[in-house]
Amino acid sequence: MNRTIQTKWIALSEHVYRALLVLYPADYRREYGSLMVQLFRDVCREKVHRHGFTGLVYWWCKTLFDLALTALEQRRKVSFVMSKSTFVQLTGIFLVVGGAFSAVAAFSQFQPDDHYTYYGIYQLLLLAMVPGFLCIGIGCIGLGLRPTITQTLGTVGRWTLYISGLAALVMAAGIGAMSIDNSMWNLWMGGFVVHIIALTAFGLLHLWKPVLPIFRALPLQIAAGLLIMGSGVLPVDSLTTKNLLSFLFIFGMGLAWLGIGAALNRQQRQATLIAA
Amino acid sequence: MPDTSQQPQDLLPLTPTVFHILLALADGERHGYSIMQEVSRITDGSIQMGPGTLYGTIKRMLEAGLIEETDERPDPEMDDERRRYYRLTSFGKRVAQAEVERLVALLNIARSKRLVGTES
Numbered sequence: 346m347n348r349t350i351q352t353k354w355i356a357l358s359e360h361v362y363r364a365l366l367v368l369y370p371a372d373y374r375r376e377y378g379s380l381m382v383q384l385f386r387d388v389c390r391e392k393v394h395r396h397g398f399t400g401l402v403y404w405w406c407k408t409l410f411d412l413a414l415t416a417l418e419q420r421r422k423v424s425f426v427m428s429k430s431t432f433v434q435l436t437g438i439f440l441v442v443g444g445a446f447s448a449v450a451a452f453s454q455f456q457p458d459d460h461y462t463y464y465g466i467y468q469l470l471l472l473a474m475v476p477g478f479l480c481i482g483i484g485c486i487g488l489g490l491r492p493t494i495t496q497t498l499g500t501v502g503r504w505t506l507y508i509s510g511l512a513a514l515v516m517a518a519g520i521g522a523m524s525i526d527n528s529m530w531n532l533w534m535g536g537f538v539v540h541i542i543a544l545t546a547f548g549l550l551h552l553w554k555p556v557l558p559i560f561r562a563l564p565l566q567i568a569a570g571l572l573i574m575g576s577g578v579l580p581v582d583s584l585t586t587k588n589l590l591s592f593l594f595i596f597g598m599g600l601a602w603l604g605i606g607a608a609l610n611r612q613q614r615q616a617t618l619i620a621a
Numbered sequence: 622m623p624d625t626s627q628q629p630q631d632l633l634p635l636t637p638t639v640f641h642i643l644l645a646l647a648d649g650e651r652h653g654y655s656i657m658q659e660v661s662r663i664t665d666g667s668i669q670m671g672p673g674t675l676y677g678t679i680k681r682m683l684e685a686g687l688i689e690e691t692d693e694r695p696d697p698e699m700d701d702e703r704r705r706y707y708r709l710t711s712f713g714k715r716v717a718q719a720e721v722e723r724l725v726a727l728l729n730i731a732r733s734k735r736l737v738g739t740e741s
Contacts, residue, residue: 369673373680376680377676377679377680379703380653380672380676380703380704380705381672381673381676382672383653383654383703383704384653384654384657384672384675384676385672387654388654388657407669407671408671408672410671411670411671411672411673411674412671412673414673414674415671415673415674415677416673418677419673419677
C-alpha cells in the first residue's frame with residue numbers, strides 16, 4: 346500500500362469511528378470522544394505501518410468488538426443512574442399522594458357496628474388505603490435510596506426504611522385482598538406490625554441524628570400506632586374508642602407522610618433553583 | 622468524587638485491565654496511547670485494549686481515586702497538547718501494592734502445593 350492510500354484509509358477509518366461514537370452516551374462522548382478518536386487514529390497508523398492493510402482490518406475487528414461491549418456498558422450505567430435518581434426525586438410526590446390517600450381512608454374507621462368487616466362507602470374508603478400504602482411503601486424505599494440517609498444514619502437507617510417500605514406494600518396487598526377474602530386481614534396486620542416496628546427503629550435513629558424535614562412528628566404517630574396495636578390486643582370493649590383511635594392513627598400518619606413529602610418537594614425545588 | 626473512607630483491600634481483587642493500567646503508570650505519567658503501548662509491552666502483546674475499554678476503565682479509576690489527570694508534560698515540545706496525561710495517586714499506589722501482595726501470597730500457596738516450577 347503506498348503512502349497516499351494509507352493516509353486515505355486511516356482518514357476514512359477515523360471518520361467512520363468518530364461517527365460510531367454516537368453509540369456512547371452523550372456525556373461520556375463529550376468527555377472521552379476526542380481522546381478515543383485520537384487513540385484509534387494512533388493505533389491505525391501503527392498497525393498500517395507495521396502490517397499494512399491486514400493490520401488495519403485486524404484493528405477494526407478488535408475495535409468493533411470493543412465498541413459494542415463498552416457502549417452497551419456505558420449506556421446501561423447511565424440508564425441505571427438516571428432511573429435511580431429520578432426515582433429518588435419522585436419520593437416526595439409518592440409520599441404526598443400516599444399520605445393524602447391514607448388520610449381519606451382513615452374515615453373508613455368511623456363505620457358503626459363492626460370494626461373488622463367493611464361495607465358500602467366505608468369499604469370504598471378503606472380501599473383508598475391500597476394506593477395510599479402502595480405510594481407510602483414506594484416513598485419509604487425512595488427515602489432509603491437517598492445518599493443522605495446512608496451518610497447520616499448508616500446501613501441500618503437505610504434498611505429500616507426499605508423494610509418499612511416493603512411492609513407497606515404488603516399492607517396494600519392485604520387491604521386489597523381483604524375485599525375478596527376477609528381472612529387476608531392477617532396479611533394486612535402482619536405488614537402493619539413490621540411497618541410500625543421498622544418505622545419505630547427509624548424514628549429512634551432519626552431522633553438521634555435528624556436528617557429528614559419535619560420527621561420529628563413521626564415518633565408521635567408511631568406511639569399512636571402502638572396504642573392502636575395495643576387496643577387490638579388488650580380488651581378495649583368500646584367500639585367507638587377503637588374506631589376513634591384507628592382513625593386518629595391512620596389520619597395522623599397520612600398527614601405526617603403528606604407533610605414530609607411536601608417538605609421534600611420544597612427542598613427539591615430549592616435545590617433545583619440553587620443549581621440553576 | 623472518590624470515596625475517601627475506602628481501604629485498598631476494599632477494591633481487591635482488581636480486574637486485569639485495572640491492574641495492568643496501574644502497572645503501566647507505576648513508573649510515571651502517561652497518556653492513553655502510551656498506556657496502551659506499555660500494557661501491550663509488559664504482557665508481550667497478549668493484552669491490547671480497545672479505546673472503549675481503556676477510557677471506560679480510566680473513567681472508573683478516576684472516580685475511584687486510583688489515578689488523576691496531570692497538567693505536566695514530560696516533553697512539551699514533542700507532545701500534542703490535546704493529549705491527557707494520567708498518573709497514580711498515593712491511594713492508587715497503595716491499591717497496586719496491596720494487589721501485588723495478594724498475588725504474592727497466592728503464589729506462595731501455589732509454591733507450597735508444588736504447582737510452580739515443576740514440570741508435569
